[in-house]
Amino acid sequence: MSSAVSQRLAGKTILITGASSGIGRSTAFEFARTSPKDLKLVLTARRIDTLKEIAAEIVKEVGEGVKVLPVQLDVSNADEVRSFVGSLPAEFSEIDVLVNNAGLVKGVAQAPNIAEEDVSVMFATNVTGLINVTQAVLPSMLKRNNGEGAGDIINIGSIAGREPYVGGGIYCATKAAVRSFTTSLRKELIAKRIRVIGIDPGQVETEFSVVRFGGDKAKADAVYAGCDPLTPDDIAEAIVFAAGRRENVVIADTLIFPNHQASATILHRKST
Numbered sequence: 094m095s096s097a098v099s100q101r102l103a104g105k106t107i108l109i110t111g112a113s114s115g116i117g118r119s120t121a122f123e124f125a126r127t128s129p130k131d132l133k134l135v136l137t138a139r140r141i142d143t144l145k146e147i148a149a150e151i152v153k154e155v156g157e158g159v160k161v162l163p164v165q166l167d168v169s170n171a172d173e174v175r176s177f178v179g180s181l182p183a184e185f186s187e188i189d190v191l192v193n194n195a196g197l198v199k200g201v202a203q204a205p206n207i208a209e210e211d212v213s214v215m216f217a218t219n220v221t222g223l224i225n226v227t228q229a230v231l232p233s234m235l236k237r238n239n240g241e242g243a244g245d246i247i248n249i250g251s252i253a254g255r256e257p258y259v260g261g262g263i264y265c266a267t268k269a270a271v272r273s274f275t276t277s278l279r280k281e282l283i284a285k286r287i288r289v290i291g292i293d294p295g296q297v298e299t300e301f302s303v304v305r306f307g308g309d310k311a312k313a314d315a316v317y318a319g320c321d322p323l324t325p326d327d328i329a330e331a332i333v334f335a336a337g338r339r340e341n342v343v344i345a346d347t348l349i350f351p352n353h354q355a356s357a358t359i360l361h362r363k364s365t
């Protein structure tokens with residue numbers, strides 16, 4: 094990453110949701126590595142012990158120039174989100190970059206057999222959770238710059254939000270909602286200096302499929318059999334690239350595939 098990017102990121106406070114695993118975890122490391130001298134990271138997820146380990150690993154790798162605050166946060170709990178933002182320590186309280194990454198998928202059931210609990214948890218996390226965090230952080234972004242506003246909101250969508258597939262009725266609907274909310278927000282903030290950035294990954298190997306199949310690693314591994322999926326670091330690089338552009342440049346919309354993928358369901362698999 095060029096020094097221009099580290100200069101642009103210097104001094105910023107980055108809030109990442111879902112930082113305990115996968116894309117969120119990689120994004121924390123990528124920001125820290127890109128601007129190791131002067132950066133503040135607020136890392137959130139439900140697994141606080143994992144976040145503390147990641148915080149320690151980051152400081153061990155890049156040094157004390159990056160200050161890391163791990164905070165336990167369930168994005169689906171609106172009260173928790175509000176009180177979290179309101180009680181951030183002063184040095185972390187001005188969020189410059191919000192990475193709305195927390196998300197999950199549950200199962201591959203098709204209507205009318207989708208468990209109500211799975212419907213609720215996917216919408217509550219992927220949609221309401223993302224909106225909760227955005228609404229809690231946005232007021233402070235709007236006040237900056239004499240009311241012109243400042244900051245980046247980076248929403249992690251998915252190819253699933255553009256192309257619904259069999260067995261993804263709810264997850265795809267949540268990611269379509271994220272795409273729609275992201276687009277509305279960008280339009281609503283047109284007079285402000287707040288960048289609204291959408292990043293839609295294709296297949297990335299993380300804990301995503303393990304969560305989808307309730308911890309069944311063999312089923313999760315089968316999703317990637319014969320494929321060469323993206324790594325979470327690939328998406329982290331795109332996120333930091335977007336945040337590191339000149340302030341007048343908005344990477345509004347991206348779709349990122351591994352080489353073997355051309356749509357949600359068109360993937361070339363090598364036979365083994």
Ligand code: NDP
Pocket residue numbers: 110111112113114115116117137138139140141166167168169194195196197198218222249250251252293294295296297298299300301302304325
């Ligand atoms: P992981 O399962 O590896 O990471 C998901 C993260 O979300 C974890 O850190 C988890 O932390 C967090 N999370 C889940 N529920 C909540 C909650 N209620 N409150 C706070 N944090 C929560 O998956 P990925 O890294 O792959 O997923 C990250 C994002 O990328 C998701 O939005 C996903 O939809 C999206 N995506 C993933 C793709 C893929 O192929 N992997 C492709 C396209 C998009 P914890 O359990 O500690 O709370």
Ligand code: 8X3
Pocket residue numbers: 250251252253261264294295296297357
């Ligand atoms: C994850 C990508 O295609 O598995 O968002 O739903 S997919």
